[in-house]
Amino acid sequence: MGKKxxxxxxxxxxxxxxxxTGEKKISSVFENHQDISSFFEENHVTHVTVIFGxxxxFIRKIEFPFSSLKMISQVILEETSPLFPVSTEELELFWYPVLKEKTKTIVSILGIEKSKIEKWQKLSATHKFKLNICFEPFILSNYVSKITTERNFIxxxxxxxxxxxxIVKNKMVVESNSSYIEPDTIENVLADVVNNNDERLPVFCITDSKFSARTDQYTLLIPPVSESVSSxxxxxxxxxxxxxxxxxxVFSVSRSELAVNPFVLLAVICYLIIAGLMFRPLLIARxxxxxxxxxxxxxxxxxREAFPDVKKIVNPVIQARERLRNIGDVQKVVPKISVISIMKEISDIVPANFPFKVSQMSLRGSDLFLTCSTDTLExxxxxxxxxxxxxxxxxxxxxxxxPESGQITFNLLMKVKYEKN
Structure with missing residues (x-):
């Protein structure tokens, strides 16, 4: 099996x-699952660190109107569900506060597809290695923080x-984005980042020695790169x-689980059976x-919700029947959201000939999710x-x-106010 x-x-x-392995370094790409399994069969791997780029x-930010982290941990799963394109049941979620005040807390939440993590957990169980899960944003931020004394930077x-x-503030990543771009446009995209630096934060650029651009507007960090290294x-x-x-x-989002001692469960079942037989008539009546x-x-x-103007309620069934005889009354108490009115409002909001496009619209209850594109951050x-x-x-x-291909793609999340006819 060779060395560990x-x-x-x-x-x-x-x-x-x-x-x-000492002086020898191996770096490549796993093409498929069979390729990975063969690698572990041929090598005695004891530790595996999986880094998610x-x-x-999925990275989202959400604001809570209180500062208690305990309260946030209790409601964060429900509050962030509409923010992701897939069900939160399919995600492993992690979060940390990026801004904390007396009356509000802003939280950054990270989501990884469970299937991607479970794949490596199964390999760990099969090939007996210790597994560690990490994130690209934290590793890069730590790397720069070991080089500079700056706590806030791009x-x-x-x-x-x-x-x-x-964007890193107080050594925490508070904002991020990524894309794949044409090699000949890299310097232009980097220049946009520098020029749109309204807070005048120091800019650090981590890249390889092939990057030729030099400027006093940012600091280049070029770690020594071996030809065989794939990243x-x-x-x-x-x-x-x-x-x-x-x-x-960094906190993980916990889901409620109930662990039950089988002996306690058996005792409870026996008690319920006996109590049910003895007090069945009384229980049924109650x-x-x-x-x-x-x-x-x-x-x-x-x-009361349907007819708030009625002060005295005697028999709600009969009173409701009388009230609902006129179909016009029904329409007055049924709130609805008009999709057409939403589309018209968006059309009215955006000026004519303005570079703006909506590629996706999702409406869930009063939660509206738009995927949009325009040409500049301004x-x-x-x-x-x-x-x-x-x-x-x-x-x-x-x-x-x-930013991608000269366009800025971004998401808008908002609440739609209910209308009443």
Missing amino acids: LNLIVYIRDKERFYLS RPAI LVFIDHNYFARY VLFSIFESKKNLYKPSHR QIQEKVNDTDKKMEQIF NVELLTQKFTRSSIFQNVKVGSIV
């Missing part, structure tokens, strides 16, 4: 791997045709150690009465302000922003 080996796997568009991570990572931008990220580990863990605490009372309360509650800000001033949109937030 440590393996680093970088998942981005492909699964790149890096293996160092920015394109493999980090640009260029790896072949891959371009990622991170610049692997070269970072040759020059700096202990980059895996973030400098701040259950029926409780259902009747509960039904009465629900009927009264529904009636237009993204301008459009956000126009949506905020709309009469039917509220709580307008910008999701991920991705």
Whole structure:
């Protein structure tokens, strides 16, 4: 089996791997699952570090009107569900606060598809190696933080045709985007990042020695790169150690689970059977009465919501029947959202000949999700302000922003106000 080996796997568009055995270094790409299994059969790997690149991570930000992290942990799963393009049941979620004040907390939440993590967990169980899961944003931020004393900066990572931008404040990644771009446009995209640096944060660019651009507007960080290394990220580990863990605490989103002792469960079942036989008539009577009372309360509650002008309720069924005889009354109490009115409002918001396109619209209840594109970051800000001033949109937030092929693709999340006929 050979020496004990440590393996680093970088998942981005492909699964790149890096293996160092003394003076010998192996770096390539896993083409398929059989390729991976064969690798573990031929090598005695004891530790595997899987690093998820920015394109493999869903990153969202959400604001809570309180500062308690305990309260956030209890509601974050439900509150962030509408923000992701897939069900949160399919994601492994992690979060950390990026801004904390007395009356509000802004949280960054990261989502990884469970299937991608479970794949490596199964390999770990089969081939008996220790598995460690890491994230590209934290590793790059740690790398720069070990080189500079700056706590706030912009980090640009260029790896072949891959371009990622991170804004780091207080050594925490607070904003990010990434894209694959044409090699001859890399310098232009980097120049856009520098020119749109309104806060005048120092800019650090991590890339390889083939990058020829030089300027005093940013600092180039070029780790020594071996010809055999398939990614610049692997070269970072040759020059700096202990980059895996973030400098701040990252929480995982827990889902409610119930662990039951089988002996306790058996005792409870026996007790319920005996109690049921002894008190069955009384239990049935109480259950029926409780259902009747509960039904009465629900009927009264529904009636009050439908007809708030009625002060005295005697028999909600009869009173509702009288009220609903006229179909016009029904329409007055049924709130609805008109998709056509939403489309018209968007058309009214965006000026004529303005470079703006909506490629996807998703409406879930009152939650509206738009995938849009325009040509500049300034237009993204301008459009956000126009949506905020709309009469039917509220709580307008910008999701991920991705520059690609001369366009800026971004997400808009907002609430749609209910209308009543």
